[in-house]
Amino acid sequence: MMRIGSDLLYLMTEINNAIGLVTKKFNEFFYVDILDKNSVQNKTRFLCTMRKSLSFNKYTIFVGDKVVINKINFSQNKAIIDKLIERKNCLERPSVANITDIYVTFSVDEPELSFPQVSKFLVNAETLNINVGLILTKCDLISEKSINLLKDRFRGWGYLPITLKNNYDNSLEYLVSELKTKKCSILIGPSGVGKTTLLNRIIPNLNNATGTISRKIKRGKNTTRNVELFSISSNSYIVDTPGFNLHNIELRPNKVQKLFPEIVNQISSLENRCKFRDCLHINEPGCILDKNFDRYQFYLDQVSISKNCSHQNQVN
Numbered sequence: 001m002m003r004i005g006s007d008l009l010y011l012m013t014e015i016n017n018a019i020g021l022v023t024k025k026f027n028e029f030f031y032v033d034i035l036d037k038n039s040v041q042n043k044t045r046f047l048c049t050m051r052k053s054l055s056f057n058k059y060t061i062f063v064g065d066k067v068v069i070n071k072i073n074f075s076q077n078k079a080i081i082d083k084l085i086e087r088k089n090c091l092e093r094p095s096v097a098n099i100t101d102i103y104v105t106f107s108v109d110e111p112e113l114s115f116p117q118v119s120k121f122l123v124n125a126e127t128l129n130i131n132v133g134l135i136l137t138k139c140d141l142i143s144e145k146s147i148n149l150l151k152d153r154f155r156g157w158g159y160l161p162i163t164l165k166n167n168y169d170n171s172l173e174y175l176v177s178e179l180k181t182k183k184c185s186i187l188i189g190p191s192g193v194g195k196t197t198l199l200n201r202i203i204p205n206l207n208n209a210t211g212t213i214s215r216k217i218k219r220g221k222n223t224t225r226n227v228e229l230f231s232i233s234s235n236s237y238i239v240d241t242p243g244f245n246l247h248n249i250e251l252r253p254n255k256v257q258k259l260f261p262e263i264v265n266q267i268s269s270l271e272n273r274c275k276f277r278d279c280l281h282i283n284e285p286g287c288i289l290d291k292n293f294d295r296y297q298f299y300l301d302q303v304s305i306s307k308n309c310s311h312q313n314q315v316n
């Protein structure tokens, strides 16, 4: 008897309460995927609204958030979000929670590659303290020699770019296998660089809308409008985002250096430290940083921006 009772209780809580992942958000609605797919009658995706008292508290729920849903209606595939599970991190722009890997995505041409923009995206991505990758698309538009020069330059910044061409190649295969080992990856970069095109290749049959580049201004046309999370394997998701350009990032001056792998790699051991702990590597006595590297001026610019900005809303 006891056994039947506890089984029944288990079944009921299972159906009334489930942990889900927010994959899309629009107006006051959310699409939530149930994470334990065996537990809910093979139905995985539910259209949800937030419990009234949750929305009164002005909780903001983002794509990527884990939530507890209840009042599950199986016939209509609807449910209510009852609780937000504490998030591990959150990207501000676009707002996405619980990212494990971030891929800064740029085209080598059309739109033209802007090194300061790539650098801003990388620095911004590094503030999340997660794995940062660099993807270069449209490598079919430039010569093999130019690709190698780009690779060398980005290696100097501490990144090994994944270079992709418009047709199927080994790099895509490599990227897909890498993504399947990650929990939640995100593609960010300007409009028109080919983020959605890449996603459509990673997930055949997806066929999300892509847009051509404006001939006049040689920029993308902001085709993707929503942040959405797509499943690439039972345990891996990837997020496509609307393209944008980054302006200044507000940071604390002494945090800026932590966002440059080429600086972190130089000053990483106890034996290899500047005289002053709070050294900004500008012209302090006893500074041991070898300043002869590509992004040093960019680093100095970031430090001076961070000194000038109001110290509110800063990324720590």
Ligand SMILES: Nc1nc2c(ncn2[C@@H]2O[C@H](COP(=O)(O)OP(=O)(O)OP(=O)(O)O)[C@@H](O)[C@H]2O)c(=O)[nH]1
Binding pocket: 137, 138, 139, 140, 141, 164, 165, 166, 167, 190, 191, 192, 193, 194, 195, 196, 197, 198, 209, 210, 211, 212, 213, 220, 221, 222, 223, 224, 225, 241, 242, 243, 244
């Ligand atoms: N030659 C070439 N063109 C590409 C490649 N990848 C994408 N494109 C083209 O680039 C254009 C823009 O692609 P999208 O995938 O819409 O770009 P996006 O980054 O998603 O742009 P937004 O959604 O506006 O942020 C399309 O015309 C694609 O066909 C590539 O590897 N090589």
Ligand SMILES: [Mg+2]
Binding pocket: 195, 196, 197, 209, 210, 223, 224, 240, 241, 242, 243
């Ligand atoms: Mg897109």
Ligand SMILES: [Zn+2]
Binding pocket: 274, 279, 280, 281, 282, 284, 286, 287, 288, 289
């Ligand atoms: Zn120093």
